[in-house]
Amino acid sequence: xxxxxxxxxxxxxxxxxxxxxxxxxxxxxxxxxxxxxxxxxxxxxxxxxxxxxxxxxxxxxxxxxxxxxxxxxxxxxxxxxxxxxxxxxxxxxxxxxxxxxxxxxxxxxxxxxxxxxxxxxxxxxxxxxxxxxxxxxxxxxxxxxxxxxxxxxxxxxxxxxxxxxxxxxxxxxxxxxxxxxxxxxxxxxxxxxxxxxxxxxxxxxxxxxxxxxxxxxxxxxxxxxxxxxxxxxxxxxxxxxxxxxx
Amino acid sequence: xxxxxxxxxxxxxxxxxxxxxxxxxxxxxxxxxxxxxxxxxxxxxxxxxxxxxxxxxxxxxxxxxxxxxxxxxxxxxxxxxxxxxxxxxxxxxxxxxxxxxxxxxxxxxxxxxxxxxxxxxxxxxxxxxxxxxxxxxxxxxxxxxxxxxxxxxxxxxxxxxxxxxxxxxxxxxxxxxxxxxxxxxxxxxxxxxxxxxxxxxxxxxxxxxxxxxxxxxxxxxxxxxxxxxxxxxxxxxxxxxxxxxxxxxxxxxxxxxxxxxxxxxxxxxxxxxxxxxxxxxxxxxxxxxxxxxxxxxxxxxxxxxxxxxxxxxxxxxxxxxxxxxxxxxxxxxxxxxxxxxxxxxxxxxxxxxxxxxxxxxxxxxxxxxxxxxxxxxxxxxxxxxxxxxxxxxxxxxxxxxxxxxxxxxxxxxxxxxxxxxxxxxxxxxxxxxxxxxxxxxxxxxxxxxxxxxxxxxxxxxxxxxxxxxxxxxxxxxxxxxxxxxxxxxxxxxxxxxxxxxxxx
Numbered sequence: 171x172x173x174x175x176x177x178x179x180x181x182x183x184x185x186x187x188x189x190x191x192x193x194x195x196x197x198x199x200x201x202x203x204x205x206x207x208x209x210x211x212x213x214x215x216x217x218x219x220x221x222x223x224x225x226x227x228x229x230x231x232x233x234x235x236x237x238x239x240x241x242x243x244x245x246x247x248x249x250x251x252x253x254x255x256x257x258x259x260x261x262x263x264x265x266x267x268x269x270x271x272x273x274x275x276x277x278x279x280x281x282x283x284x285x286x287x288x289x290x291x292x293x294x295x296x297x298x299x300x301x302x303x304x305x306x307x308x309x310x311x312x313x314x315x316x317x318x319x320x321x322x323x324x325x326x327x328x329x330x331x332x333x334x335x336x337x338x339x340x341x342x343x344x345x346x347x348x349x350x351x352x353x354x355x356x357x358x359x360x361x362x363x364x365x366x367x368x369x370x371x372x373x374x375x376x377x378x379x380x381x382x383x384x385x386x387x388x389x390x391x392x393x394x395x396x397x398x399x400x401x402x403x404x405x406x407x408x409x410x411x412x413x414x415x416x
Numbered sequence: 417x418x419x420x421x422x423x424x425x426x427x428x429x430x431x432x433x434x435x436x437x438x439x440x441x442x443x444x445x446x447x448x449x450x451x452x453x454x455x456x457x458x459x460x461x462x463x464x465x466x467x468x469x470x471x472x473x474x475x476x477x478x479x480x481x482x483x484x485x486x487x488x489x490x491x492x493x494x495x496x497x498x499x500x501x502x503x504x505x506x507x508x509x510x511x512x513x514x515x516x517x518x519x520x521x522x523x524x525x526x527x528x529x530x531x532x533x534x535x536x537x538x539x540x541x542x543x544x545x546x547x548x549x550x551x552x553x554x555x556x557x558x559x560x561x562x563x564x565x566x567x568x569x570x571x572x573x574x575x576x577x578x579x580x581x582x583x584x585x586x587x588x589x590x591x592x593x594x595x596x597x598x599x600x601x602x603x604x605x606x607x608x609x610x611x612x613x614x615x616x617x618x619x620x621x622x623x624x625x626x627x628x629x630x631x632x633x634x635x636x637x638x639x640x641x642x643x644x645x646x647x648x649x650x651x652x653x654x655x656x657x658x659x660x661x662x663x664x665x666x667x668x669x670x671x672x673x674x675x676x677x678x679x680x681x682x683x684x685x686x687x688x689x690x691x692x693x694x695x696x697x698x699x700x701x702x703x704x705x706x707x708x709x710x711x712x713x714x715x716x717x718x719x720x721x722x723x724x725x726x727x728x729x730x731x732x733x734x735x736x737x738x739x740x741x742x743x744x745x746x747x748x749x750x751x752x753x754x755x756x757x758x759x760x761x762x763x764x765x766x767x768x769x770x771x772x773x774x775x776x777x778x779x780x781x782x783x784x785x786x787x788x789x790x791x792x793x794x795x796x797x798x799x800x801x802x803x804x805x806x807x808x809x810x811x812x813x814x815x816x817x818x819x820x821x822x823x824x825x826x827x828x829x830x831x832x833x834x835x836x837x838x839x840x841x842x843x844x845x846x847x848x849x850x851x852x853x854x855x856x857x858x859x860x861x862x863x864x865x866x867x868x869x870x871x872x873x874x875x876x877x878x879x880x881x882x883x884x885x886x887x888x889x890x891x892x893x894x895x896x897x898x899x900x901x902x903x904x905x906x907x908x909x910x911x912x913x914x915x916x917x918x919x920x
Contacts, residue, residue: 231849232900236829236920252752263831263917264771264783274771278752279785280759281767291759300751337920357899359856383901 202248202333205241208401209387213351214394218242220302221331222350223324227390228357229340234383235355236305237270238403239335243303244271246333251302254295256280258288258310276302285313289323296326296334303333309342317346324348343390352391355403358384417557419492420624421458421474422499426487428453434486435627441467441477446624448500450573455503457496459624470554478550490552496624497616498560501571502553506563561617565591572612578605633671634725635659642681642718649678649719650710654703656724661699664726670695671726676706679723683716690761691789694753695730701754705761760789777864778887779831779916826862826893828903828917835914838904846904848915853896860892861906891916 201215210216218224224242228235247253253276255262260281268274280295282288288308295304308315315323315338327334340354385403392399423438425431431447431454438445438456446457460473467473474490481488491503555563564571567590569582582605587593593601593613601610614620635656643649653676664670674690688709696702706724760768769785776782838846845852870886888908895901903917 230851230898230900231830232896232902232918232920234901234919240829252755254755261830261832263779263827263829265773265779266827266829266831268771268773269827274773277771278756278788279769279771280763281769282763283767287763291763294755294758298752298755301755357901359895359897359899 202242203245205245206238206403209353209403212389212395212399212401213392218246218333218351220246220333221328223320223327223334223336223348225342225347225349225352226335226337227340227343227352227354228337233355233357234385236337237383238355238385239305239337240267240270240272243305243333243335246303247272247276249302250276251300251332252276252278254278254280254291254301254304256282256288256292256295256304256306258282258285259307285311288313289319292334293319293322293326295330296323296332297330298332299330301330301332303335305335305337307337309338314342314345317348320346320348347391349391350393351389354388354390356386356388358386358402417461418459418494419461419464419470419557420494420496420499421460421470421477421490421492422448422455422496422503423458423477423481424455424489424500424503425453426489429486431456432627432632438477441473444624445627446496447627448496448573448625450500451576452504455500457499457624460492474552474554478552482550486550488550490550491555492552493555493563494557494560495616495618496622497573497612498555498564498618500573501567501616502555502563505567505571506553564616565589565594569593572609572616574612575606575608578609581605632725633660633663633667633669633729634723635663636721636723638721639719642720644718646710646715649715649722650703650707652722653706653710653724654699656722657699657702657706660724660726661697661702664697664729664732667729668732669729670697670732671702671728672730673726673728674702674705675725675727676710677721677723677725678715678719679721680715680717681720686713686715688713690757691765692753693756693760693789695732696753696757697732701757705757708758708762756788760787765789776866778866779827779864826859828901828919830918830920831903832916832918835905835916838913838915846902846913846915853898853900853902855894856897857895858892859894861890862892863908864889864891864905865908893919 201217201219203217226235226239280291282291292306387401387403389399435445442458442460442463444459448455448457464470464473467476470492489503491499493499570579615622672692672695676688678686690705765787768788772784772786845854865888866886889905891905901919904915906913
């Protein structure tokens, strides 16, 4: 049986730990929505804080993890500033990102030739104060993100105040991380039956088959709270491509 | 009545510093670049009396130039053409020719006084040799024609072909040309002959090709001992950059292109050119951009001369400061200029791009990458703010993106550069990326067909797939049993299946 004074003390200690774990943060940076209400609900500050790195892990191709990352980037760019996409594979398809609500005027795509240039471009972009968000695939072309580079990126993000969104394979789970938030995403199958008739070919035409996409998100790590929380993330293409508009 | 002084130099020299120097005698100085060598033209109308008449003025100029070890031929006449012709040819065509004329007064100027050394003034490149005498001729006002008559036809600054033709026909002197019927000249020798002739005698007005100083932004530095250490070279560059920045600031302009030239004691000179996103005169930024490039250069030997120039400039854009800024510092797109410069500088101009949507049905053609830093030609560069929100491009992009909002989810974030041929047709498990994928659900088809006018260039799956070519495809979004989504299509021309996009 815990007395009332004890529970108050435990609560105070918990807050102290959270404060210590939060460490140094850019004072002026505010948290921006992750673009998904359920995820915001479990994040301690109600979203991703500027000046930090967020890791999105997913196993395999076609998981839709980049869609979630771009939804978060879109929110981070609302206050102005640029979105830098560092795309070494040259497979990024900009019209899809613009469709997710990214302003074409805010988007800059960078095509580095090799790993060294990739890491350098990522570092420089994160360090620049006018950059609101950076999206990158740091493990592209068989490379991995070295711990040292990762730490440098985190420091760069702290200096610049932008949000770094790193999309990585699930195998990176066992590697050390300097990201503030690490999220493992797994797609969930749409429970509704397959559309037997072809969906409308006219863009924007109403369809009763909502193209909903859902994910199971597992919070592997997040500063300030204990890890292991999970949530269901959802997107509905027909109503609006951006998740859960608030 | 105009009076023009023409100065020709016995040896080819850097004419621009001399033109700048001559501005102390007349406000309008021009450079005439007609062969054999560039010469200076000074409009001395109304300024001669300040130096004790025309003779006094020319004597002063020649004496000072002689002190700098330049050997000069000078002539004063009513027109540019006459001054140029007399200065160039009245000596060459036999020394006596000019003096015999009573209208031309000829004096020989000898430099007896030792050369006075003064810093910052142009100096003749041929060093301390024996001094040659400079001379000058004054053609009195209204005596242009008599002065020109004995001169060879080349004195009219004629194109080479015309001069050769005249020579071949035995017309060597201007007086012979004068004897020819005027009306016959243009059809036989082209319109230039009569034009030059009329200009020389003052029937046609000729504007002075004015020299405008200060539009060139360049700074050079030769260290006393050639530099071998990189830090020393960078320190030198920083010094030059601050000089350049000072020049640019004074003119209210910013560099849009930056060129650096390192002359080494061995090997060819190294040249580095840097393009900038926004005009800037900020020395530290310029140095950073150059340092990134120099890091990657192999310098053949110690550097004996460093030169930094801004061949293309644009007016600096004023940046309004906010008087009351509250809370967050607002991020502005134009503040990205520095980052764009840095990235383009190291990765190449074509590696840092913005996206331009194109109204095209074919997915791979629906956008275009446009470099943010454009390769600008030297001179006359116009700077266009590339991330301007109100541009027509942006309006189009916004309109497009509104339309895209409704179709976005049908497009994948990852599009394969070349569609991947699927060996097995539907509904068998699809093999790609090393895994078998069982399709659980599909959406589609979305038929994408382009115009016949694109031609039949190339078929998908071949090694050299041409992007431009008519396509007829039925696209399907498919969801596999694990919930992953892909974008596949069937080529309607041959019925084969391809994987084109991945909904990452």
